[in-house]
Amino acid sequence: NDCLPCHAGWVGSTVPLCIYGFCSMMRPIEPFMTEFLTGTYKNLTTEQVNRQVYPVWTYSSLVLLIPVLLVTDLLRYKPVIILQGLSHVAASLLVLVGSGVRSAQLAFFCYSVAVAADVAYFSYIYSVVDPRFYQRVTSYVRGAMLLGYAMGALLGQLLVSLVGVSLYCLAAVSLASVSVALITSFSLPMPETSLFLQGTYSPQQVSSVEDSCDSEGRNFSTWAKSVSPVRRMLRLALDCKTCYSSMAMLFFCMWSAMGKCGFYQVAGYVQLLWVHMQPHNFTAYNGGVDGVSTLSGAAASVAVGHMSLEWSVWGELVLGAFTFLIAGAIFLMDLTDNIWISYSCYFFFKTVYMALTTICTFQIAKMLNRERYALVLGMNSFVGTILQSVLTGIVISSKSLQLTIILQFVVYASYFAAMSLLFTARGVYTVLHTKRSAGGDLAERATNLPEASCL
Template identity: 65%
Template sequence: MAARYTPCCAGWVGPTVLLCVYGFFSMMRPIEPFLTEFFTGPYKNLTATQVTTQVYPVLTYFSLVFLIPVLLVTDLLRYKPVIVLQGLSYVTAFLLVLLGSGIRAAQVALFSYSIAMAADVAYFTYIYSVVQPSYYQRVTSYVRGANLLGYAVGALLAQILQSLGGVSLYCLAFVTLISVSIALITSLLLPMPKTSLFIKENYSVQQRNADEDADKSESQYYIWVWSVTAARHIGRMFTRLVLDCKQCYSSVAVLFFCIWAATGRCGFYQVASYVQLLWLYIQPHNFTAYNGGVDGIGTLISLLILWACWSIFLFGLCGYSRA
């Protein structure tokens, strides 16, 4: 039995728990359902027109721009640095939301937030580089569930504090900053993957040989050798990426699934952001906003739909019972 014992952090449990904790706290952002109200209220004094035309477009377009470079460097950096970058971006964004003033601070905050959104690819692919394929089904259910549960808890908590406790939006922003700070600390504890999903042993061997050759030469030669090796590696990575994309998307089912998932995710963020402007416009000043309740219940319903259609969580439980 002793020979079979594997430390928790060395197996699938440790990284999965840490990633679930990170996902929960990074998504538990109580201020988000009331962000428009926060910007246009007495705390920031921005107009609805400024938020619509100058603030929210920063998030929409820069998150799209950052998707490609983040996708390319995620595998190269082996996921964890990008997850840490995501945590830093969240902390920076909500620190600016809390302490900044004026339209420029709001724009920089959503610029930082767009980097965090683009870095989601590292969060959803990290776990597959540190666990065995036999656990993929199980860890996917846990990680995705923690992510959605964190958003639902944050939204419902905001609604409860607003409706029953009379808590100010400034306090909700402060709670959000604490939550994403916990996520950042958790990201630092994640184990660094030894390999990536696409970049295997060839590059590490070539890099080690280049380093050994460069150690025997001058510093300028070392930089030149490293640059050539890195350039060749990037070329091979692009070639591998093209071939993988061609192979993956040759399946019509995979193609339609990716289109459906991307459209749903983009639509969710678009609706969640811009519908707040509609609520701000149609609600009376003495009306209690139910933004958090709507977002929280909507997320829980999506969880139930995922459960019924995909059986994601059922897969995870079944995998656990078979183990």
């Protein structure tokens, strides 16, 4: 293992990556973006924001995800993380100084580039850290991102409510934070190889890796140059088939993709719902709710990780049951006239979603070889973005139903209710099938006992 292509220590790569994740997510303007765009600073209408601005990042992410996934592997992660930092800076700068619909659309296009590059951020650590540190550094990296987002939201809320700082200043603070993230990205160590290509070593090459670090470097370099792009794509397709051949894996990936679609639709448009409920309240507690719910979701994720439950048996049923509660929370969030009830429902929605997506993540990880993490993460994100684009096109596009914000959230709640039915049915089947199989094994052992005693 000493010759594996990774750095000797995990601290040197994890610390700057955590700083990058924290600063890139600490954007105080985020919970107040709708108010900023529709207020006196940008003077856009809620209709323009809903139908012309916000959908841009959904459609752009769909187009960018697969190319970014492939380029991420080719460029070995760090350049794509730097690109993500540049995209965050460009988006924040356009939000701060731009004006008009076109400028806002360009800002959200830059944001979509950053979202598509998430696969590089989450896969980078596995290419530079020894496998025995994977669980530890994954928790640190995800924790840094969640903490950064929560701190940004809470800081924004405190500055607006207690100090009376303008939303323009929040946008400036956001720009400063993502600029620090960009500077930090340059200090990340460069991986020596990629996870996808590493997974396509021949047995002879794997043997040479174990024998000598120097020969590994030469063999890999020669092999990588000799493999055509067509063969790499074929290998990628075969890996996809292998990863999704398990029905259990398929259902957890389905929830991951479908849940991401629903979460981003609700989280992305909930500010418009709150503006509809309180059209003249520019001291709303959006930031506080977003920050506290993020911290609560992080705590729930940690708690789920320590629960002693046989997730392979009960996991799908748990997903179905709690997805039903999410659907109910969205219905209530949408139909109530009380902003505090709506805030509470969003708090519950976000907390439960983050716990459920953690279940999916570690169940998927258990079934995968480590070199396929980035592949499955990228494909799940791609499928989720396709679903999100379809849903956006149906309920929001100016050429389709053009539903009001209230009816949009009725659709989102119905979407989660349909997910709940699917996964509850699958969960009941899994539990009954497991119990039946266990009963059959016991009966078989009981039948064989007399024979065993006679021997």
